[in-house]
Amino acid sequence: MRWTLKPKPDAATVDSLAKTLNVDTIIASLLVQRGIETYEQAKKFFRPSLEDLHDPFLMKDMDKAVLRIENAIANHENIMVYGDYDVDGTTSVALMSSYLKTMSPQVATYIPDRYDEGYGVSYEGIDYAHDNDISLIIALDCGIKALEKIAYAKSKGIDFIICDHHRPGDEIPDAVAVLDPKRNDCEYPYKELCGCGVGFKLVQALASNKGQSIDDLMLYLDLVATAIGADIVPITGENRVLAYYGLLVINENPRTGFKAMLSQVKKEILTITDVVFIIAPRINAAGRMKHGLHAVTLLTEENLETAMQYASEIEMYNNDRKDADKSITEQALTQILHNKEEDRFTTVVYEENWHKGVIGIVASRLTETYYRPTLVFTKSGEKLAASARSVKGFDVYNALDACSDHIEQFGGHKYAAGLTLFEEEFESFKQKFEEVVSSTIDKMLLVPEISIDTTIELDQITPRFYRILKQFAPYGPGNMTPVFMTEGIKDTGHSKCVGADQKHLKCKVQKNGVVIGAIGFNLGAKRDLICEKQTFKAAYTIDENEWNGTVSLQLKLKDIN
Structure with missing residues (x-):
């Protein structure tokens, strides 16, 4: 993971908005990052109105x-x-x-x-x-x-x-x-x-x-x-x-x-x-x-x-989908290792019997594993059909457009697309797609990024702060859940790996007398970084944890270093 800290917004704009809205500067800073600089804009953001829909x-x-x-x-x-x-x-x-x-x-x-x-x-x-x-x-x-x-x-x-x-x-x-x-x-x-x-x-x-x-x-x-x-x-x-x-x-x-x-x-x-x-x-x-x-x-x-x-019935189809998705992902990962293709700039796999209904999900899973623009092909009638998925910052639609000589039909978006081609074009297309991606992609994009909104101290995470933060929802592209970073924190000494295969990390962190619970999904392997009261930094979102009827704030760790 590479951590990137978003540029600090203009301090005068942040201070002015904080005073106008009567919120702390962290909240005001998050708003300015989202293009919200005035009372009117904040009102539209926090109180969405059906009257704001266009004609x-x-x-x-x-x-x-x-x-x-x-x-x-x-x-x-x-x-x-x-x-x-x-x-x-x-x-x-x-x-x-x-x-x-x-x-x-x-x-x-x-x-x-x-x-x-x-x-x-x-x-x-x-x-x-x-x-x-x-x-x-x-x-x-x-x-x-x-x-x-x-x-x-x-x-x-x-x-x-x-x-x-x-x-x-x-x-x-x-x-x-x-x-x-x-x-x-x-x-x-x-x-x-x-x-x-x-x-x-x-x-x-x-x-x-x-x-x-x-x-x-x-x-x-x-x-x-x-x-x-x-x-x-x-x-x-x-x-x-x-x-x-x-x-x-x-x-x-x-x-x-x-x-x-x-x-x-x-x-x-x-x-x-x-x-x-x-x-x-x-x-x-x-x-x-x-x-x-x-x-x-x-x-x-x-x-x-x-x-x-x-x-x-649909629940049954969903269970079938999960089974197909799991087995095809395993086959695809084996194919990549067998073909020694881990060093390529793209991931392109093909098996004629793969279920066409799940190749998009498999493409997403492979992108998570190898973090490359990815295509998963299967046979569809006389042609091959594929689902494409991309990494953050790279336009896979444009890359496919540059390979259109080999493609029968394609469509989609920047990060997800679909295409069909004739089987005899497959190898030429695969080579061309690798050439296009390797010559146009910024190599930094091949390492997953954690984009951090701002640094924060543990004592700033208060119930009021979280109440306002909740009103930033619904989250999604263009308004992602805010990610925070705190440096110089320590585990209280009770960290443990949890989950069926011990993949997740559960701990309590402390700094300057403030203690707060934390959970890190798929971070179990990093437990050594926090043992024996070593100081570390964490990138995280904030959410609520309910246990035995008691609700408390917790950090949802994205990564630790």
């Missing part, structure tokens, strides 16, 4: 999309809501279809089969629409690059509305409306919405034309918050407002499908992290192991008994 009609083509949907409903057309099979896609379909069904009964849903159709808009989906007399398809979380497929649909008399958030190519598809804040010609003020977020803006626009207010749409925000967390988009600006209110819905009035999934969970208040690690994997498991429509069915089900049935 949906600022998005290019929104008026065209709304008009086409209104006409379809007035003329009793059949509408198909089409979305990808991941969390963002399935929550988008659940959101859009359930809202449209309040206006028309003629609404169908469609999720492509991960294995037969692959990612995004498919010819099979368009043929299905044509066979079922569907004249309008609303595509969510996909479609921005589907030029030929949109043209094919048009030739069949089917209109498309695209709601996407991926980067467009050089050409925009010839659809009735293309909603994507990342379009160069779109002046929408916030560019970082997820697919479900773009879908929500369309619902918001439809609702405003019907005289409905944002309060009438609150019940859909649990889906939007789930997609924001799962798709790892920045939790800033509009996403922060949507995530904040979505979490309120999840905690106070969850939809029936969420209730069913959470029936075994013993947490009183769910955070965005819980959504990412408890709800999202279960929604994803349906598309990974069986079919994404199972997730949509659960998310839109209103009968609790039926939802419980669906949830137990």
Whole structure:
């Protein structure tokens, strides 16, 4: 691990904000680092308001999309809501279809089969629409690059509305409306919405034309918050407002499908992290192991008994997913060692029988192990399909773009992407990808970084300090959980390794008479650094520990030196 300390913000700005808000300078400093320098900005940060959401009609083509949907409903057309099979896609379909069904009964849903159709808009989906007399398809979380497929649909008399958030190519598809804040010609003020977020803006626009207010749409925000967390988009600006209110819905009035999934969970208040690690994997498991429509069915089900049935099926898929993920990760690690590829700048592995549904998770695991831009390939029909994951600071999408001569199709984001290629191109692609990454990556990025917000003393960690810190949530990219560093601390002498395989470190640290408990996951091997009252420094976040009904603050160690 390399530790980097963020630059100290301007002292005068910090002091001024601390006085204005009546908070200590550590809190003020954390706020200034996040671009919050005035009372008004702090108010918007600490008290997110639905009134801060932008007018949906600022998005290019929104008026065209709304008009086409209104006409379809007035003329009793059949509408198909089409979305990808991941969390963002399935929550988008659940959101859009359930809202449209309040206006028309003629609404169908469609999720492509991960294995037969692959990612995004498919010819099979368009043929299905044509066979079922569907004249309008609303595509969510996909479609921005589907030029030929949109043209094919048009030739069949089917209109498309695209709601996407991926980067467009050089050409925009010839659809009735293309909603994507990342379009160069779109002046929408916030560019970082997820697919479900773009879908929500369309619902918001439809609702405003019907005289409905944002309060009438609150019940859909649990889906939007789930997609924001799962798709790892920045939790800033509009996403922060949507995530904040979505979490309120999840905690106070969850939809029936969420209730069913959470029936075994013993947490009183769910955070965005819980959504990412408890709800999202279960929604994803349906598309990974069986079919994404199972997730949509659960998310839109209103009968609790039926939802419980669906949830137990999805729990089964999730357990299958865990088993596949574990065994494929082990095989991939063996392959890397066998091929003596630890010294490369990239990790690229391939096995034709690997389960396509879990290669993205395996790519993430390998990235954690070797900390390299990573690709995991498997056979998919006539082609090879891969999931790409990157390391912090390196744009894997651009790297794939530089290898496009060898790729059949690709899409995605800076840190996660997917691609297909023909088997005969595999070796050439692997070589080219290594060349591109090795010549463009800053070598520092190949060592995991702990980015520390500020140094702090143990006596500054008070209940009031933590109460204010909790209000920085929901956390995520652009507003990460603050990481602190304290130097010159010692263990009280009661440190021990805990966990089934003794991998975790539990201790109490002290400095200047202040003692506080600490837990370091996967830091058991570093216990020697703190034995015999040696002084050390720690990088950590702060959270609460509940034991026998008593709640106390503790340090969640990220690393010690």
